[in-house]
Amino acid sequence: MIQSISPFIKHVIATDPLPPPQPTLYEYLFAGNGIYIRAQRKELTACIPLLHTTIHGLPNVTPSLSLACPRIPEGIMTDILAHALTAWADPTGPKEALFHCGYDTDWSLSIPEQIRTSVSVRCTDPFTPSYAKCLVEIHSHHEMPPLFSSTDNQDETGFRIFGVLGHFGREPQILFRIGIYGHFFYIPAESIAELPQGVSDGFLPLHDKERMSGDIDELLNEDVDHNPAL
Numbered sequence: 077m078i079q080s081i082s083p084f085i086k087h088v089i090a091t092d093p094l095p096p097p098q099p100t101l102y103e104y105l106f107a108g109n110g111i112y113i114r115a116q117r118k119e120l121t122a123c124i125p126l127l128h129t130t131i132h133g134l135p136n137v138t139p140s141l142s143l144a145c146p147r148i149p150e151g152i153m154t155d156i157l158a159h160a161l162t163a164w165a166d167p168t169g170p171k172e173a174l175f176h177c178g179y180d181t182d183w184s185l186s187i188p189e190q191i192r193t194s195v196s197v198r199c200t201d202p203f204t205p206s207y208a209k210c211l212v213e214i215h216s217h218h219e220m221p222p223l224f225s226s227t228d229n230q231d232e233t234g235f236r237i238f239g240v241l242g243h244f245g246r247e248p249q250i251l252f253r254i255g256i257y258g259h260f261f262y263i264p265a266e267s268i269a270e271l272p273q274g275v276s277d278g279f280l281p282l283h284d285k286e287r288m289s290g291d292i293d294e295l296l297n298e299d300v301d302h303n304p305a306l
């Protein structure tokens with residue numbers, strides 16, 4: 077253990093096996109294959125890479141996600157899609173939509189009061205109780221690509237899983253990522269949710285930086301295919 081100047085952050089030299097997570101906000105792990113961040117809450121433990129590099133003499137760490145609850149059931153994902161499609165079809169123009177999924181003894185879906193525009197959505201009350209309890213936060217980009225924008229990166233703080241829906245004009249698609257206090261790591265949808273038929277997973281096994289860099293914000297503003305054939 078390394079002495080930290082913060083009581084909420086620990087710094088750990090990796091061992092094999094890794095020591096169990098500390099009762100703290102999050103930990104940095106220094107491993108043979110780079111630096112990782114690890115956090116734990118009642119329903120979820122996650123360890124994701126921050127920096128890929130070689131540190132000789134230390135064991136490697138692999139990214140991990142451990143759920144202490146079942147995946148979000150298909151019924152809730154179907155409800156989310158239905159509400160998001162309704163917001164897309166708003167007579168005043170397409171709207172984004174926001175959903176909070178919490179787990180206590182079962183999964184629950186909350187649709188907080190929200191301010192929706194065609195390119196943004198946020199809770200009317202940032203202290204709404206469903207936000208504090210939310211394990212998975214999903215928002216819809218309706219017909220735009222299901223990619224996290226730079227605004228999403230700024231807004232999606234804390235430790236939870238985030239999802240973004242999009243491509244409603246083609247085949248609805250969803251992309252999930254773990255978020256640990258501003259650090260993100262994409263995960264396959266099947267690791268957190270049962271997808272309804274007709275919704276595809278936007279996950280691609282690419283390095284985070286390849287997904288995060290480039291022109292995601294340009295992609296979000298691109299002309300979209302309005303072909304409603306799908």
Ligand SMILES: [Zn+2]
Pocket residue numbers: 215217223224225228240
């Ligand atoms: Zn967004």
